[in-house]
Amino acid sequence: xxxxxxxxxxxxxxxxxxxxxxxxxxxxxxxxxxxxxxxxxxxxxxxxxxxxxxxxxxxxxxxxxxxxxxxxxxxxxxxxxxxxxxxxxxxxxxxxxxxxxxxxxxxxxxxxxxxxxxxxxxxxxxxxxxxxxxxxxxxxxxxxxxxxxxxxxxxxxxxxxxxxxxxxxxxxxxxxxxxxxxxxxxxxxxxxxxxxxxxxxxxxxxxxxxxxxxxxxxxxxxxxxxxxxxxxxxxxxxxxxxxxxxxxxxxxxxxxxxxxxxxxxxxxxxxxxxxxxxxxxxxxxxxxxxxxxxxxxxxxxxxxxxxxxxxxxxxxxxxxxxxxxxxxxxxxxxxxxxxxxxxxxxxxxxxxxxxxxxxxxxxxxxxxxxxxxxxxxxxxxxx
Amino acid sequence: xxxxxxxxxxxxxxxxxxxxxxxxxxxxxxxxxxxxxxxxxxxxxxxxxxxxxxxxxxxxxxxxxxxxxxxxxxxxxxxxxxxxxxxxxxxxxxxxxxxxxxxxxxxxxxxxxxxxxxxxxxxxxxxxxxxxxxxxxxxxxxxxxxxxxx
Numbered sequence: 319x320x321x322x323x324x325x326x327x328x329x330x331x332x333x334x335x336x337x338x339x340x341x342x343x344x345x346x347x348x349x350x351x352x353x354x355x356x357x358x359x360x361x362x363x364x365x366x367x368x369x370x371x372x373x374x375x376x377x378x379x380x381x382x383x384x385x386x387x388x389x390x391x392x393x394x395x396x397x398x399x400x401x402x403x404x405x406x407x408x409x410x411x412x413x414x415x416x417x418x419x420x421x422x423x424x425x426x427x428x429x430x431x432x433x434x435x436x437x438x439x440x441x442x443x444x445x446x447x448x449x450x451x452x453x454x455x456x457x458x459x460x461x462x463x464x465x466x467x468x469x470x471x472x473x474x475x476x477x478x479x480x481x482x483x484x485x486x487x488x489x490x491x492x493x494x495x496x497x498x499x500x501x502x503x504x505x506x507x508x509x510x511x512x513x514x515x516x517x518x519x520x521x522x523x524x525x526x527x528x529x530x531x532x533x534x535x536x537x538x539x540x541x542x543x544x545x546x547x548x549x550x551x552x553x554x555x556x557x558x559x560x561x562x563x564x565x566x567x568x569x570x571x572x573x574x575x576x577x578x579x580x581x582x583x584x585x586x587x588x589x590x591x592x593x594x595x596x597x598x599x600x601x602x603x604x605x606x607x608x609x610x611x612x613x614x615x616x617x618x619x620x621x622x623x624x625x626x627x628x629x630x631x632x633x634x635x636x637x638x639x640x641x642x643x644x645x646x647x648x649x650x651x652x653x654x655x656x657x658x659x660x661x662x663x664x665x666x667x668x669x670x671x672x673x674x675x676x677x678x679x680x681x682x683x684x685x686x687x688x689x690x691x692x693x694x695x696x697x698x699x700x701x
Numbered sequence: 702x703x704x705x706x707x708x709x710x711x712x713x714x715x716x717x718x719x720x721x722x723x724x725x726x727x728x729x730x731x732x733x734x735x736x737x738x739x740x741x742x743x744x745x746x747x748x749x750x751x752x753x754x755x756x757x758x759x760x761x762x763x764x765x766x767x768x769x770x771x772x773x774x775x776x777x778x779x780x781x782x783x784x785x786x787x788x789x790x791x792x793x794x795x796x797x798x799x800x801x802x803x804x805x806x807x808x809x810x811x812x813x814x815x816x817x818x819x820x821x822x823x824x825x826x827x828x829x830x831x832x833x834x835x836x837x838x839x840x841x842x843x844x845x846x847x848x849x850x851x
Contacts, residue, residue: 553842553846554843555839555842555843572804572839573839574836574837574840575838576838
């Protein structure tokens with residue numbers, strides 16, 4: 319588990335290149351910095367300055383090596399590397415509020431941008447005019463789109479929104495692709511069609527116990543590797559998984575932790591999520607029973623050196639903190655010292671992830687090794 | 702400086718009311734939510750079967766109704782049951798509840814904090830500590846983010 323502290327400010331968003339030698343991140347300002355791995359160190363190699371507002375989303379297309387960034391200035395830029403310099407191309411999103419998140423489609427012929435204008439912009443490149451055009455998905459979104467994730471078939475798009483719902487839309491653009499085959503989520507997929515909508519959040523098994531309060535903002539959504547399962551985390555401290563085709567079965571778990579801000583599948587049945595509690599947690603989904611269980615807290619236990627406290631320290635503590643102990647309960651024992659805002663899979667894809675990376679508001683980035691985690695936590699079971 | 706001759710009454714207009722895209726909450730059916738059954742709860746309290754009384758009073762929470770009386774009545778009943786418990790029994794009471802009921806109990810506890818009476822806060826704090834141990838911080842987050850509360 320390697321923790322690297324990049325900055326003192328929060329890392330707003332990050333994206334890795336194809337071979338994980340470079341990371342593009344936004345240091346909470348209008349720029350994007352690209353760092354390159356240099357042995358054990360990271361050196362800054364590029365600075366991308368074009369946005370006029372905070373950069374809220376970055377995604378790096380692995381095959382075509384293009385970076386798309388979106389920002390609070392209502393713009394998105396597609397960056398291509400020419401002669402060692404990243405050159406931006408403006409994409410007109412036609413939104414009148416800040417853009418919040420951006421994702422390349424799996425085949426990298428289009429990307430989706432979620433924004434505060436209550437719509438999703440699907441942008442694709444038009445050959446004749448040599449520029450990026452966008453189409454909007456508006457209904458029935460009623461608030462800011464916080465997170466997006468593409469289905470492996472390049473057509474379906476999951477969107478988590480501040481109107482407490484997670485939805486799956488079709489983003490089929492006939493100009494750039496052929497008609498997709500049927501999936502468990504539906505077979506007719508015209509552009510903008512909504513194929514699934516969650517009822518906010520609520521345990522389906524006990525509707526009478528008042529559990530369907532309306533949920534919270536959906537912070538993060540993630541499709542599984544096959545695309546048949548969709549997981550999302552919500553601000554009311556719940557994690558939910560829905561399976562395509564079984565629209566009535568939404569398994570959700572009300573966790574005991576603070577709200578989770580990001581989630582990803584690491585195998586077909588296991589999810590890792592992280593959030594305001596500053597450490598990642600594992601959840602295991604059982605498709606047969608339709609249940610989601612808490613798998614364990616994934617963090618490196620702090621090696622607390624229990625050295626004897628000297629008399630001098632005792633008096634100092636008494637003076638400073640009015641307490642006699644070593645007083646380290648105020649410090650977090652997790653690797654990250656502030657909320658984790660984004661999680662990304664590094665190796666192995668979402669089917670057999672071996673390494674994943676988290677960045678957070680403490681300006682640090684941690685790379686987690688799944689094998690090491692499995693070995694060190696005794697009753698951790700990654701299905 | 703001259704005084705403004707025109708009226709400033711336009712500043713009091715609530716522009717959000719006229720926004721076409723205004724977010725309107727969906728109304729759920731609320732007619733049959735009458736709150737916990739008073740007679741049942743009283744009889745269970747009377748026989749000393751407090752854990753059953755706790756379960757009974759947490760049934761049928763008036764979450765969806767707009768009727769403030771129903772909500773007040775429910776809150777009063779819950780408070781009565783919670784105060785009837787002995788301090789040492791509170792933990793057992795909380796353990797007997799399932800996850801959703803713990804969340805509901807947290808909602809009632811915070812509702813009770815809003816209108817303190819002589820001894821209610823102390824009792825509620827004890828319940829809060831035990832419910833927190835079972836429900837975790839997540840249950841409090843759910844009280845804060847719940848859009849339809851007790």
